Amino acid sequence: MQNAATILAPAIEGFLPGEWDVDLILKTDNLWKVYRSGKLEVSALRGVNFEVLPGEFVAVMGPSGCGKSSLLYVIGGLAQATRGHVLVDGNDMMALSDAARTKLRRHKVGFVFQRFNLLPTLDAYGNIAIAQHIHGNGFDPHRFEVVTSMLKLTDRLHHKPSELSGGEQQRVAIARAIINEPKILLADEPTGNLDTKNSEIVLGMLRQLNRDLGQTIVMITHNPEAAAYAGRVVHMRDGVIVDGVPED
Amino acid sequence: MIGEMILRNVFHRPVRTAISVIAVGVEVMLVILVVGLTSGLLHETAKRVEGVGADLMLQPPSASVFMAFSGAPMPIKIREKLEEMKYVRAVAPVLLQFNASGGLDIVYGIEQETFKAVSGGFVFHEGGELSAPNDILVDDWYAKAKQVKVGQTLRMLDNDFHVAGIVEHGKGARLFVPIQTLQELSGARDKASVFFIKLTRPEHTAAVADELRKVFPRYEIRPLKDFLSLMTSSNLPGLETFINSMIALAVSIGFLVIFLSMYTIIIERTREIGVLKSLGASKGFIVRALLSETAVICGIGIVLGIGMTFGMRAVLTRVFPTLTILVTVDWVLRATLIAVVGGLVGASYPAWLASRKDPIEALSYE
Ligand SMILES: Nc1ncnc2c1ncn2[C@@H]1O[C@H](COP(=O)(O)OP(=O)(O)OP(=O)(O)O)[C@@H](O)[C@H]1O
Numbered sequence: 039m040q041n042a043a044t045i046l047a048p049a050i051e052g053f054l055p056g057e058w059d060v061d062l063i064l065k066t067d068n069l070w071k072v073y074r075s076g077k078l079e080v081s082a083l084r085g086v087n088f089e090v091l092p093g094e095f096v097a098v099m100g101p102s103g104c105g106k107s108s109l110l111y112v113i114g115g116l117a118q119a120t121r122g123h124v125l126v127d128g129n130d131m132m133a134l135s136d137a138a139r140t141k142l143r144r145h146k147v148g149f150v151f152q153r154f155n156l157l158p159t160l161d162a163y164g165n166i167a168i169a170q171h172i173h174g175n176g177f178d179p180h181r182f183e184v185v186t187s188m189l190k191l192t193d194r195l196h197h198k199p200s201e202l203s204g205g206e207q208q209r210v211a212i213a214r215a216i217i218n219e220p221k222i223l224l225a226d227e228p229t230g231n232l233d234t235k236n237s238e239i240v241l242g243m244l245r246q247l248n249r250d251l252g253q254t255i256v257m258i259t260h261n262p263e264a265a266a267y268a269g270r271v272v273h274m275r276d277g278v279i280v281d282g283v284p285e286d
Numbered sequence: 287m288i289g290e291m292i293l294r295n296v297f298h299r300p301v302r303t304a305i306s307v308i309a310v311g312v313e314v315m316l317v318i319l320v321v322g323l324t325s326g327l328l329h330e331t332a333k334r335v336e337g338v339g340a341d342l343m344l345q346p347p348s349a350s351v352f353m354a355f356s357g358a359p360m361p362i363k364i365r366e367k368l369e370e371m372k373y374v375r376a377v378a379p380v381l382l383q384f385n386a387s388g389g390l391d392i393v394y395g396i397e398q399e400t401f402k403a404v405s406g407g408f409v410f411h412e413g414g415e416l417s418a419p420n421d422i423l424v425d426d427w428y429a430k431a432k433q434v435k436v437g438q439t440l441r442m443l444d445n446d447f448h449v450a451g452i453v454e455h456g457k458g459a460r461l462f463v464p465i466q467t468l469q470e471l472s473g474a475r476d477k478a479s480v481f482f483i484k485l486t487r488p489e490h491t492a493a494v495a496d497e498l499r500k501v502f503p504r505y506e507i508r509p510l511k512d513f514l515s516l517m518t519s520s521n522l523p524g525l526e527t528f529i530n531s532m533i534a535l536a537v538s539i540g541f542l543v544i545f546l547s548m549y550t551i552i553i554e555r556t557r558e559i560g561v562l563k564s565l566g567a568s569k570g571f572i573v574r575a576l577l578s579e580t581a582v583i584c585g586i587g588i589v590l591g592i593g594m595t596f597g598m599r600a601v602l603t604r605v606f607p608t609l610t611i612l613v614t615v616d617w618v619l620r621a622t623l624i625a626v627v628g629g630l631v632g633a634s635y636p637a638w639l640a641s642r643k644d645p646i647e648a649l650s651y652e
């Protein structure tokens with residue numbers, strides 16, 4: 039157990055010299071996530087050590103139930119870790135209150151899910167714009183234009199999610215996730231619900247976002263072909279990262 | 287954009303929204319109508335009693351301002367004592383009787399001459415004065431409402447009355463019969479419920495009232511000028527309770543429907559709430575969004591409710607022309623406030639639940 043000062047002041051210069059690289063956009067240190075339901079305990083993460091540099095596109099692979107989604111949720115602050123540390127852009131998630139984690143997520147993290155999770159009552163435009171409003175800096179037409187044209191959504195903006203194809207919906211979801219220029223984009227099997235053609239389009243766009251805009255991306259996938267779009271692939275098994283060990 | 291989301295959500299499930307809106311509308315209408323009916327009734331009764339034209343009235347001990355609820359009648363002999371008093375010009379004994387057949391009406395048993403002396407006489411629309419024991423006078427509103435014609439027979443208090451005349455409304459009651467007849471019918475021989483006293487000059491009212499208090503220490507002595515202000519629901523505890531329970535009932539309807547509607551809304555939108563949280567929406571944002579949605583529903587409901595109030599008033603006064611429904615700005619505003627507060631309180635627990643949802647569970651909700 040570390041003392042309180044180190045947990046509360048992770049960004050202070052000289053803090054744990056050599057151990058936390060200030061250049062890292064993301065670092066987890068011996069990260070544990072234990073789900074408790076009644077007497078039952080499931081350890082989804084069992085000491086994950088994971089680092090991402092700014093501008094990286096990392097794919098996380100691993101068998102079902104190995105803890106990939108749990109890792110993403112903890113990184114994005116949607117769930118609280120049980121033990122260990124998560125540093126997102128220098129901020130230790132473990133030291134933050136729920137409200138502060140929400141704020142950090144609002145300003146630094148973008149999420150994309152397997153199920154596109156668009157708000158059904160709003161059109162594509164509204165789904166993207168609402169993220170800007172929640173972010174609080176108001177509508178930024180320039181950023182909106184850059185993002186929507188890169189994702190080739192310009193002529194689909196006034197359609198409801200129910201009027202869009204899966205690929206289009208996922209592109210709207212990506213636009214929504216990156217509209218506020220998050221430090222890191224977390225995608226949980228973004229092509230899991232798409233056919234091959236749409237998967238390729240979406241993956242191509244993610245790669246373009248990474249290359250052209252320098253967007254840092256962590257993407258979970260089951261599919262080696264999808265993982266091939268990433269610059270680096272890490273593997274998980276039983277709640278830990280087992281780098282170098284190939285997938286079953 | 288937030289506004290657009292809220293509006294779209296409001297109209298996303300039109301039937302549910304319509305039910306909530308109607309519930310709020312009924313709530314608002316009930317509040318305004320119940321208050322309007324009771325205060326209309328009180329106001330109208332008070333105006334009619336004032337319209338008798340007396341300066342003072344004397345009632346038996348502990349009688350209510352609502353004369354229909356007066357206690358045991360007084361011996362009519364009291365009149366003689368009153369007439370002897372200084373400044374008293376005329377004294378009209380009146381016996382009151384409730385007639386509950388076909389509505390609630392008060393019947394005045396009057397002596398034609400003394401009542402005329404105090405009130406200045408009736409204005410006849412049709413027919414003429416009471417001349418036989420079974421004669422009855424009805425006022426124009428009553429005649430119109432019940433379609434009563436001069437010369438017809440009116441069954442009332444187990445007696446067949448002959449309609450002798452139709453008089454201008456505003457002289458205490460809508461129905462007048464000779465006092466002896468009413469005394470016999472109600473077994474109150476030589477009794478009166480109230481004495482209306484006309485003075486030589488109205489300025490003497492206070493002096494005569496003081497004198498009366500000495501002569502009739504426990505009797506109720508009221509200047510008629512104050513009558514309107516005395517006729518408030520707070521002077522009748524039962525009425526106050528009735529109004530309050532009706533308002534409570536109305537508020538419960540609005541509250542429960544909004545509560546239930548918001549409760550189903552947050553279950554239905556579990557995933558969306560998870561999505562908003564994944565976008566970094568705070569608890570406050572989610573509570574605000576849901577309360578704004580409730581406020582929109584309440585707003586539409588209030589407008590509808592006010593419209594329904596006037597519609598209902600038009601229907602009621604057409605069906606019951608003797609009814610007075612006082613719709614005051616004051617109570618429209620109060621009903622609005624009650625509906626808004628009730629709705630927001632009803633929505634606040636569901637909104638709080640929504641804000642506390644675990645985003646991961648919410649996102650995996652089917
Ligand atoms: N809310 C929860 N309560 C209890 N156990 C959970 C919960 N969420 C996940 N788990 C368990 O934690 C483990 C890791 O789950 P997780 O969803 O992170 O796996 P995953 O690698 O994303 O799997 P998949 O590839 O199927 O999406 C699993 O054993 C799962 O059953």
Ligand SMILES: [Mg+2]
Nearest residue numbers: 106107108226
């Ligand atoms: Mg998963």
